[in-house]
Amino acid sequence: MxxxxxxxxxxxxALGTALGLDAVTVGQTMVSRPLVGATLAGxxxxxVAPAAVAGVLLEAVALETLPVGASRYPDWAPAGVAAGAxxxxxxxxxxxxxxxxxxxxxxxxxxGRSMVVLRHANGRxxxxxxAALDAGVPGTPASLVHxxxxxxxxxxxxxxxxxxxxxxxxxxxxxxxxxxPFSTGAxxxxxxxxxxxxxxxxxxxxxxxxxxxxxxxLLVGIVLVALRHG
Amino acid sequence: xxxxxxVVQGAWSYDVMIGPGLAYAIEPALRLLPxxxxxxxxxxALARQSQYFNCHPYFSAMxxxxxxxLALDQAPSAMITRFRGxxxxxxxxxxDRLVWAAWLPACALLGLLFWGLGAGATGAVLAFVLSYNxxxxxLRAWGLSEGWRRGQxxxxxxxxxxxxDGPAVIGxxxxxxxxxALPLVTGRLLSGDWVLAGAVLVAAVPAGYVISRLGGxxxxxxxxxxxxxxLSLVALLA
Numbered sequence: 001m002x003x004x005x006x007x008x009x010x011x012x013x014a015l016g017t018a019l020g021l022d023a024v025t026v027g028q029t030m031v032s033r034p035l036v037g038a039t040l041a042g043x044x045x046x047x048v049a050p051a052a053v054a055g056v057l058l059e060a061v062a063l064e065t066l067p068v069g070a071s072r073y074p075d076w077a078p079a080g081v082a083a084g085a086x087x088x089x090x091x092x093x094x095x096x097x098x099x100x101x102x103x104x105x106x107x108x109x110x111x112g113r114s115m116v117v118l119r120h121a122n123g124r125x126x127x128x129x130x131a132a133l134d135a136g137v138p139g140t141p142a143s144l145v146h147x148x149x150x151x152x153x154x155x156x157x158x159x160x161x162x163x164x165x166x167x168x169x170x171x172x173x174x175x176x177x178x179x180x181p182f183s184t185g186a187x188x189x190x191x192x193x194x195x196x197x198x199x200x201x202x203x204x205x206x207x208x209x210x211x212x213x214x215x216x217x218l219l220v221g222i223v224l225v226a227l228r229h230g
Numbered sequence: 231x232x233x234x235x236x237v238v239q240g241a242w243s244y245d246v247m248i249g250p251g252l253a254y255a256i257e258p259a260l261r262l263l264p265x266x267x268x269x270x271x272x273x274x275a276l277a278r279q280s281q282y283f284n285c286h287p288y289f290s291a292m293x294x295x296x297x298x299x300l301a302l303d304q305a306p307s308a309m310i311t312r313f314r315g316x317x318x319x320x321x322x323x324x325x326d327r328l329v330w331a332a333w334l335p336a337c338a339l340l341g342l343l344f345w346g347l348g349a350g351a352t353g354a355v356l357a358f359v360l361s362y363n364x365x366x367x368x369l370r371a372w373g374l375s376e377g378w379r380r381g382q383x384x385x386x387x388x389x390x391x392x393x394x395d396g397p398a399v400i401g402x403x404x405x406x407x408x409x410x411a412l413p414l415v416t417g418r419l420l421s422g423d424w425v426l427a428g429a430v431l432v433a434a435v436p437a438g439y440v441i442s443r444l445g446g447x448x449x450x451x452x453x454x455x456x457x458x459x460x461l462s463l464v465a466l467l468a
Binding site for chain 2: 024025026027028029030031033035036039042048049051052053055056057059060061062063064065066067068069070074095098099101102105106108109119120122123125126127133134135136137138140141142144145146147148149152173176177178179182184185186187188189190191192193194195196197198199200201202203204205206207208209210211213214215216217218219220221222224225226228229
């Protein structure tokens with residue numbers, strides 16, 4: 001079991017805060033996606049490669065999430081931080097990967113709920129400023145946007161702390177894992193990829209021929225794997 | 231205005247959605263109205279733009295451009311209000327179909343495929359981030375420019391063939407990427423044990439199909455969390 005260095009904790013919280021802002025409020029450049037977040041978290045913990053594996057699988061899970069306006073969805077920004085940090089720090093590798101995915105999904109769910117709370121808080125601020133908005137008082141929309149961003153930064157920091165808090169728990173559980181690494185890796189892969197497979201339905205919606213292309217590509221992919229490793 | 235479109239969701243709420251963010255993005259243009267910042271025209275325009283508005287965040291740039299143009303052309307306020315309301319639906323549905331349902335998953339799958347083919351973490355991340363943001367930034371820039379250029383006629387820009395057919399074309403590309411990425415990611419994850427990789431696919435693809443048929447009653451992430459929780463229990467209690 002390896003503990004997180006204090007410098008890594010600071011870097012992870014800063015990273016989680018920045019990525020949390022990107023998810024909705026500032027930019028939406030999608031650096032908040034788990035593929036990126038987990039890899040950067042691995043960088044912060046000094047082990048990029050295992051963190052990237054967790055990022056790949058968590059991205060496979062996140063594929064189904066459409067961040068559409070008023071819908072309520074998991075927030076994958078702190079999830080990537082949690083998964084990347086766990087995969088980088090905990091050992092053995094395969095139990096760490098499975099725990100990274102589980103912790104990532106749990107943190108994504110919690111963070112999604114925190115977004116709902118933030119949006120209600122924004123609504124209360126806007127209601128309080130309604131008279132000024134209706135009168136066109138200069139600076140009112142700017143003030144609301146700035147305060148909304150500050151509120152989201154606080155929310156994101158809280159979720160980043162939650163993400164970091166999952167790391168000691170996972171590093172404690174991983175050495176007590178009694179299943180063999182191949183079974184563990186296989187089941188973790190099934191858990192992640194079944195979500196990708198399920199999300200193809202919405203991806204292919206309205207795209208004629210997509211299902212046939214998917215099936216043909218799947219066969220080509222299987223042949224490629226067999227040729228490379230068989 | 232361009233930079234401000236990147237924080238248009240800064241004050242997102244369930245009541246007025248991105249209304250205040252839209253007003254914040256348009257505000258620099260409103261300073262050019264007769265009377266300047268704080269004048270009657272400025273205040274009336276700022277109040278109008280602070281009301282409810284909702285659309286895809288990237289396509290909000292198009293709304294910003296078009297509404298700024300109408301404001302500076304001093305179009306009648308009732309007409310601006312009607313036009314503003316009419317923009318919400320099309321700019322939301324086109325953006326959701328093109329970006330969230332097609333472009334984002336396609337670029338993410340490209341990143342996964344890169345990793346499955348043996349690229350390092352940096353290669354996979356760059357493949358995703360660069361491809362995605364080429365489309366993202368180009369879309370915002372195009373939207374702001376078209377909105378400003380066309381003003382009230384901006385709806386004609388939304389009839390562009392690439393916007394109409396784009397989601398289906400990207401959906402087909404995503405199908406190919408998904409088909410290739412699933413086995414290659416599995417193969418690399420399981421260190422080339424292609425028999426085990428095959429078993430993973432045989433389990434994951436039909437399970438995913440079943441979940442997709444449940445119509446959202448069981449989200450995929452919840453199913454994944456269930457499988458992983460069960461795995462953890464078995465691994466710790468075995």
